[in-house]
Amino acid sequence: MARMLDANQKFAGSEPKFSTELTQLDLSKTLSWYAQNKDSKDSQKYASDYFKKKFKLSISDVIKAKPPTFGFMCRIISNGGILSKKDQEWFDSEIEDIKNKISNQKTVDEKPVKTNAPNIQDRIREKASECVGELEALIDILIESRFNESVSPYGIMHGMDLKGVHTKHVIDWFKKIRNEYDSVMNTSDPEIKEGYSNFKKTDLKKLVAFCDQVIIDASKISGEAVKSRKPRKRKVKTVEQLTAKVKICQEFKELNLTSIDIKSIIGTMQLWVYNTKTRKLGVYHASDAGGLSIKGSTLQNYSEDKSIQKKLRKPEVTLPEIIKGGKVYLRNAIDGIKAVASPLSGRLNEDTILLRIVK
Numbered sequence: 001m002a003r004m005l006d007a008n009q010k011f012a013g014s015e016p017k018f019s020t021e022l023t024q025l026d027l028s029k030t031l032s033w034y035a036q037n038k039d040s041k042d043s044q045k046y047a048s049d050y051f052k053k054k055f056k057l058s059i060s061d062v063i064k065a066k067p068p069t070f071g072f073m074c075r076i077i078s079n080g081g082i083l084s085k086k087d088q089e090w091f092d093s094e095i096e097d098i099k100n101k102i103s104n105q106k107t108v109d110e111k112p113v114k115t116n117a118p119n120i121q122d123r124i125r126e127k128a129s130e131c132v133g134e135l136e137a138l139i140d141i142l143i144e145s146r147f148n149e150s151v152s153p154y155g156i157m158h159g160m161d162l163k164g165v166h167t168k169h170v171i172d173w174f175k176k177i178r179n180e181y182d183s184v185m186n187t188s189d190p191e192i193k194e195g196y197s198n199f200k201k202t203d204l205k206k207l208v209a210f211c212d213q214v215i216i217d218a219s220k221i222s223g224e225a226v227k228s229r230k231p232r233k234r235k236v237k238t239v240e241q242l243t244a245k246v247k248i249c250q251e252f253k254e255l256n257l258t259s260i261d262i263k264s265i266i267g268t269m270q271l272w273v274y275n276t277k278t279r280k281l282g283v284y285h286a287s288d289a290g291g292l293s294i295k296g297s298t299l300q301n302y303s304e305d306k307s308i309q310k311k312l313r314k315p316e317v318t319l320p321e322i323i324k325g326g327k328v329y330l331r332n333a334i335d336g337i338k339a340v341a342s343p344l345s346g347r348l349n350e351d352t353i354l355l356r357i358v359k
Helices: 005-012 024-037 040-055 068-078 085-110 120-144 153-159 164-186 190-195 201-224 239-243 315-324 327-333
Strands: 270-275 280-285 293-295 298-300 308-311 352-358
Touching: 024 068, 024 120, 024 164, 024 190, 040 068, 040 120, 068 085, 068 120, 120 153, 120 164, 120 201, 153 201, 164 190, 164 201, 239 293, 270 315, 280 315, 315 327, 315 352
Parallel strands: none
Antiparallel strands: 270 280, 270 352, 280 308, 293 298
16 A cells, blocks of 8 residues: 655654654654654665665565564664664664574575575564554555545455464554554643644544554454454443442532532543542543543542642632633642642542543
8 A cells, every 4th residue: 555645744744853862752753753654665675775884784585574663763873863772772682683684594595405484473573564554554544634534454454364463563563653642642741742733632532543443453353363262242331330339429518519420520531529528639630532431439541640639728719719710720720739749549439529520
């Protein structure tokens, strides 16, 4: 499938180039650019060119087994990028692995009577990498069509006769891409936001949804390979079922507080709570685009690092501002409270008032 590079140029800009050491943020954004704008054939060419120039070696027979990331790293270094110590160690180990394989090939060529069978793991990685390239091309189609085109990750994988042994590589790769898109939506880092400024939040949500679909379809193919076992159909619980066992404080007359509808917190990105017993104000942040959920009487899928609570000295002053304040006010509201922050447990009880949500 042909790559639609013009659309990506419009959304992602020109090819990144560097003259200093790359931070983890730089490397993540750069690899993301290559993943969206180039394919596995481009990656193989970058690696081949690097080896010809650096080591005077031809690696066309062994580079196909490497993931596209390796070729993109070769391109980054060729364009002046300097890797961190950790990334450089990984890159050097990949270089040595390729050199060893070339050396082994030469040894085999010198003894034509004894031939070794191709490495099955190399074949698995090669086929998985080809499939990843085809699936990434669907991202180009989505961007080019403004997300109006219908694409089928399952059709690509089924058409390439992908097996269960290949899907692990596909799933791991698209989990990584999904996490990058998801982190962009939830970050406050101005550099990351600038790098994806051409994407609307709705576009990023659709890209996350596409990655989720690839993971689901790959898992489906993996399950089809196990013919002796019928996959268990997962029951999707309704909002009413999820919230049926939760007990909260419906009304707190002392401060004239009333809890919002508990069903409204399912799928929301932010939940503000107040404990009438401890006088602590807390805010839960969803850990990803799926939003908050509930299991039993405990919140699920919230970020343990970002979700904190603080004790209020004058709740009668602070709480009305939390309830009525806009998103801009809420962004720094918890930080503006002069008190020691402590983590939230996720548990809801009869002392908990649900103040408000932010979708």
